[in-house]
Amino acid sequence: MTSEYLQGVETFLDIAFERVGREGLILCPCKKYVYGRWCHRGMIKDHLICDGLPAYGIKWQVYRMDDDIQIMSTNVDNTHD
Numbered sequence: 001m002t003s004e005y006l007q008g009v010e011t012f013l014d015i016a017f018e019r020v021g022r023e024g025l026i027l028c029p030c031k032k033y034v035y036g037r038w039c040h041r042g043m044i045k046d047h048l049i050c051d052g053l054p055a056y057g058i059k060w061q062v063y064r065m066d067d068d069i070q071i072m073s074t075n076v077d078n079t080h081d
Helices: 003-019 041-050
Strands: 058-065 068-075
Touching: 003 041
Parallel strands: none
Antiparallel strands: 058 068
16 A cells, blocks of 8 residues: 555545535445445544555546535546557
């Protein structure tokens, strides 16, 4: 686990909870839940550090639609020739 990855997790969590957090929860993007379970920050941090992201990777995009802010994910192919 690199310090760059850990800093990226913290940055993602800061932005996600600031922009889309609801009652201290967001949908967990870890490979176990893949946005299928609402979790608090500490649990998501643990999941991203211990379980990681899905093998295909996720590109996070945060956007505003009317008054509702959402995080959209796009599958990213992390394999290289």
